[in-house]
Amino acid sequence: MKRTFAVMLAVPLWAQGPLSLKEAVRLAVEKHPLMEAARAQVEAAKTRVQQARSAYLPKLNYSESWQRSNNPVFVFSSLLTQHQFTEQNFQIGPLNRPDFLNNFQSQVTVDQILFDAGFTKAQTQSAQLDERMAGEERRRTQTDVIATVVKAYNGAILSEENLKAAQEAVRSAEADLRRAETVRNAGMATDADVLAIRVHLAAVREQEIRRTYEAQIAKAALNEALGLPLDTLHVLSTELRTVPAPAVSLEQEEQSAEQNRPEVQELRFSTSLAEIQSKAAHASLLPQISFRVAFESDRQRFINRGGANWFAGAFLRWNLFNGFGDKARIDEANYQVARARAQQRRLHSAVRLQVRQAYLDLKACEERIKVTEAAVAQAEENLRIIKNRYENGMANVTELLRSETALLEARVRRLAAIHDQRLAAANLDLAAGTLTLDSNVLD
Numbered sequence: 001m002k003r004t005f006a007v008m009l010a011v012p013l014w015a016q017g018p019l020s021l022k023e024a025v026r027l028a029v030e031k032h033p034l035m036e037a038a039r040a041q042v043e044a045a046k047t048r049v050q051q052a053r054s055a056y057l058p059k060l061n062y063s064e065s066w067q068r069s070n071n072p073v074f075v076f077s078s079l080l081t082q083h084q085f086t087e088q089n090f091q092i093g094p095l096n097r098p099d100f101l102n103n104f105q106s107q108v109t110v111d112q113i114l115f116d117a118g119f120t121k122a123q124t125q126s127a128q129l130d131e132r133m134a135g136e137e138r139r140r141t142q143t144d145v146i147a148t149v150v151k152a153y154n155g156a157i158l159s160e161e162n163l164k165a166a167q168e169a170v171r172s173a174e175a176d177l178r179r180a181e182t183v184r185n186a187g188m189a190t191d192a193d194v195l196a197i198r199v200h201l202a203a204v205r206e207q208e209i210r211r212t213y214e215a216q217i218a219k220a221a222l223n224e225a226l227g228l229p230l231d232t233l234h235v236l237s238t239e240l241r242t243v244p245a246p247a248v249s250l251e252q253e254e255q256s257a258e259q260n261r262p263e264v265q266e267l268r269f270s271t272s273l274a275e276i277q278s279k280a281a282h283a284s285l286l287p288q289i290s291f292r293v294a295f296e297s298d299r300q301r302f303i304n305r306g307g308a309n310w311f312a313g314a315f316l317r318w319n320l321f322n323g324f325g326d327k328a329r330i331d332e333a334n335y336q337v338a339r340a341r342a343q344q345r346r347l348h349s350a351v352r353l354q355v356r357q358a359y360l361d362l363k364a365c366e367e368r369i370k371v372t373e374a375a376v377a378q379a380e381e382n383l384r385i386i387k388n389r390y391e392n393g394m395a396n397v398t399e400l401l402r403s404e405t406a407l408l409e410a411r412v413r414r415l416a417a418i419h420d421q422r423l424a425a426a427n428l429d430l431a432a433g434t435l436t437l438d439s440n441v442l443d
Helices: 002-010 021-031 033-056 072-081 092-096 119-185 191-226 250-260 262-283 325-391 397-432
Strands: 059-069 101-115 288-299 307-317
Touching (some): 021 119, 021 191, 059 072, 119 191
């Protein structure tokens, strides 16, 4: 009892009940490290917006300094700022050769940009676009995680179904062996027939072994896609069945991709960002106006009261020549705009091609399913007839084994066709930009 209890504690809580494909997707979106990284990237982008907006606000700074010198100019000016200047300081001797003097200065400054030709506005807009790009990057990461889980989950189901098919083939081969021994004992078959079926039984048992380990690997791959420990146990509840075909045309899917794909939206924002950066580069050629207020206290000792002074002023800075560096930055920004627009045109064509490939792949999978289902039905009927003929001595063991192998292959091909159809439907939603937590392909 104690050992059983310990094993139960070692199994994660989410492994105690059935796990559907939708539940697996939601778990991955919540737990996967890629999603955590994407969410952190979005939050980092939000802070950059705050950083850019801070340029609109005044800058308040406090500084504390200490200086000691016998420089005549320093002593003369420090005595003035300390409000300690007297008539004796006009004497030629002390004026030319003053004693050492300390000056402790406390200063508070307030700086405010009044006009920067739209530079701060451009930086704020750039940060906002960067935030939206991070949001699209997070959405693309989410769709990629969903697609990965769909592939891994369906792969795990397919491995389980292939294992069941192999186990069924083993049971059928064992029944054939018993049947062949009965027919041999009745004098209607030879030992060679029994040996041939035993060889066939060994072959299907070999497949069963291989399918068993393939199922374990597929489940570990599913756990990796979910962001969970590889040994986490699951009971997969979503069946390997076909998903409904989309009720929209290829043209509608292509239009959806151009509107909804995260990559398309991200590149649009990137183009707008390049255009804003071009405007910001032009802003460097215009004057900037700022305002400053300063309050300072100067004293000979740190704890003494001294002279209090204030200062206020407005400043204009105009970059008249910067060694053609500004012109080069403007040209660079313009080339970046041209590059972004060219990439945007290329992406539209690539997205349409991806949608078309996924759409036609789905159509091909649907036709494959029809063919493989018919093949399974024919293989099952053929095997039934051959078994009856063999029991009556009208068919040889070669025909029986060939029928058994054909049925197993037909069942495996049907499972593969259904698996591929589910993945093709998910890939179409992924290409069209409509793969979400509520997509029908997750049912």
